[in-house]
Amino acid sequence: MLDFRQILERYSVESGLGEATLFLDNGRRSSEPLVALADLTRAVEAGVCETVLVPGPFVFSLDDAAAAATVRRLEEAGGRVVEMPRPPYAAAVPLVDAAR
Numbered sequence: 001m002l003d004f005r006q007i008l009e010r011y012s013v014e015s016g017l018g019e020a021t022l023f024l025d026n027g028r029r030s031s032e033p034l035v036a037l038a039d040l041t042r043a044v045e046a047g048v049c050e051t052v053l054v055p056g057p058f059v060f061s062l063d064d065a066a067a068a069a070t071v072r073r074l075e076e077a078g079g080r081v082v083e084m085p086r087p088p089y090a091a092a093v094p095l096v097d098a099a100r
Contacts, residue, residue: 004055005022007084008020008022008055008084017051017053020053023036023039037070040052040074041077044074045077049079051080052074052079053084054081054084055083057081057083
């Protein structure tokens with residue numbers, strides 16, 4: 001997970017989106033409230049977050065219809081959901097940054 005976070009953070013900056021703010025509900029059961037997703041939705045609705053960068057819609061749900069519904073909800077709230085490119089970008093980004 002740490003490697004993916006580093007790739008996402010670096011891609012966000014290098015693609016001109018700016019520094020990433022992460023909203024993570026990792027480790028939560030699907031039956032539990034997804035607090036970070038609710039926070040993200042509120043940030044999009046408030047105009048604080050304009051672009052939602054994801055590796056794919058599956059991050060919202062493993063159920064394709066539920067994931068698509070979340071993407072629609074975020075877009076209807078004024079956000080732009082952007083899927084990160086697949087490798088080779090990920091493979092080309094060093095996972096360890098000596099400056100950090």
